[in-house]
Amino acid sequence: MTVRTTKTLIAIALFVAAITPAAASAQQASKAAKAVQLIGLPGVKENAKGTLSVESGYLRFVHGNATCDVSTSSIQDVVSGDDSQKSVGKTVGAISMAAPYGGGRFLSLFRKKIDTLTVEYRDADGALHGAIFTMAVGTAEVIKKELIAQGAHTTARAEQGANAQSSSSNARDKEQKQ
Amino acid sequence: MKHLLQAGIFLCLPAVFSSSDLALLAGKEQPTKISTSSIQVVMIQSDETPVPAEFKVALYENLVRQLEKRGFQHVYREGDRNASSAADLIVLHSTVSSFKPGSEKAREVTTVAGATSISIHCQFTNSEGRPLLEQDVTGKVRFFGGNLRATYDFAKKASRIAYENFSPTNGK
Numbered sequence: 001m002t003v004r005t006t007k008t009l010i011a012i013a014l015f016v017a018a019i020t021p022a023a024a025s026a027q028q029a030s031k032a033a034k035a036v037q038l039i040g041l042p043g044v045k046e047n048a049k050g051t052l053s054v055e056s057g058y059l060r061f062v063h064g065n066a067t068c069d070v071s072t073s074s075i076q077d078v079v080s081g082d083d084s085q086k087s088v089g090k091t092v093g094a095i096s097m098a099a100p101y102g103g104g105r106f107l108s109l110f111r112k113k114i115d116t117l118t119v120e121y122r123d124a125d126g127a128l129h130g131a132i133f134t135m136a137v138g139t140a141e142v143i144k145k146e147l148i149a150q151g152a153h154t155t156a157r158a159e160q161g162a163n164a165q166s167s168s169s170n171a172r173d174k175e176q177k178q
Numbered sequence: 179m180k181h182l183l184q185a186g187i188f189l190c191l192p193a194v195f196s197s198s199d200l201a202l203l204a205g206k207e208q209p210t211k212i213s214t215s216s217i218q219v220v221m222i223q224s225d226e227t228p229v230p231a232e233f234k235v236a237l238y239e240n241l242v243r244q245l246e247k248r249g250f251q252h253v254y255r256e257g258d259r260n261a262s263s264a265a266d267l268i269v270l271h272s273t274v275s276s277f278k279p280g281s282e283k284a285r286e287v288t289t290v291a292g293a294t295s296i297s298i299h300c301q302f303t304n305s306e307g308r309p310l311l312e313q314d315v316t317g318k319v320r321f322f323g324g325n326l327r328a329t330y331d332f333a334k335k336a337s338r339i340a341y342e343n344f345s346p347t348n349g350k
Contacts, residue, residue: 038232038326039239079231084283085324108286118231127255128221130235132326 033139035117037061040131041068052117052133054146059119061133070121070131075152077120080140084111115140119147212310214344215251216264222298224274233296236326237272237317240333248341267305268344272298272336275314282324294319294328300336302344311343 035052037044041061044050050063059070086093087110097104117133117140133140148154222229222237245253254261261267276297284292295318302311317332319325 039236077231081230081232083232083325086282086286105287108283111283116232118235120235122257125259127258128238129255130239132232132235132239 033135033143035061035133035135035139037063038132038134040119040129041070042129044068052135052143054143054150057150059143059147059152070119072147072150072152074123075119075121075147076128077118077156078144078147078152078154079118079156080144081116081118082113082137083116083134084113085134086110087112113137117143119152212266212268212344214266214268216254216261216267217245217250217252217340217344218254218258218261218264218267218269219245219256220269220271221256222272222274224277227274227277229274229277229296230279232326233277233329236329237296237298237332240329241270241272241336244333244337245340248337249345250340264305268310268340269303269305269307270336270340271301271303273301275299280319280325280328285319285321289321294325296328296332298332298336300339302340311339313339315339 032051032053035050037046037048037050039046044061044063044066048063050061053060053062054072057072059072059075061068086108088096088107093104093107096107099107114134115137117135119131119133121129121131123129135143144154219238219241222234222241224234242253242255252260252264254264254267274296276295278293278295280294281292295316297314297316300313300315301309303309315332315336317328317330317335319327319331
């Protein structure tokens with residue numbers, strides 16, 4: 001009985017040990033997201049495609065061989081939003097504008113939703129910088145939460161709180177009037 | 179009688195032109211130009227007109243880049259500690275007065291509708307806060323490009339104003 005229990009325990013331990021690195025790597029991979037840096041990071045060209053991740057207290061954007069790090073403690077505001085962009089690429093989209101019978105315009109109707117992430121941070125001299133990223137839907141909010149968890153500040157929460165307070169006070173006023 | 183009238187008109191013409199020239203000169207009179215190589219850009223204020231965060235940041239970053247392109251030696255950002263030691267520093271304050279988000283989709287489908295427009299009141303002051311120049315600048319995107327392109331249009335116009343009025347390399 002005890003031998004069987006020991007064997008079972010060893011098997012479970014081996015199974016857990018085998019699973020743990022895979023789970024950890026999967027978690028790390030989920031942190032990195034494909035993103036486009038529209039503007040703002042020093043030394044990175046506008047509309048540069050790369051990978052955005054939050055690692056050990058830094059917001060990291062990797063574009064080719066270049067890496068740009070922003071300390072999360074220096075981030076004074078992080079805001080996520082949504083936007084849309086053309087489904088058909090830039091060159092094809094531009095060429096299609098010449099298509100007869102409004103073919104190009106028809107293609108413009110097809111758009112895909114994207115997330116935007118806006119970050120305001122200060123450098124070593126205290127100078128204010130801003131950076132804008134676009135990424136797949138649902139990823140901006142995850143990165144924002146990770147940034148806040150690692151020390152970044154945001155005004156969005158305070159605004160939401162203020163809006164909620166004002167709406168609740170309005171509701172109270174209405175109730176009192178009734 | 180006819181000759182007398184013609185002579186009268188002929189004599190009056192120089193007087194009319196000279197007075198109009200004077201009026202034109204009076205209109206063209208400009209304040210003395212201030213030359214500086216250092217300018218500081220303050221983050222765009224949008225307290226009264228709500229503007230998405232990405233627009234604010236794009237306005238600010240484009241403005242800094244365009245001013246650097248215009249040839250100002252030092253373009254300081256808000257909060258930069260090095261700005262305090264700069265001589266003849268000019269500070270650019272920008273406040274959003276109106277914002278129309280528009281739609282890229284509507285622009286591409288209809289051509290005439292969906293324009294994005296952002297009007298900003300620009301105030302140039304010296305380091306003590308004394309106003310030197312105030313002007314309203316509008317950034318627009320009418321036909322092609324994303325909505326954020328309006329911020330680039332604004333930055334180009336505002337930097338041109340700064341260049342024409344304050345840049346030492348401008349020969350005016």
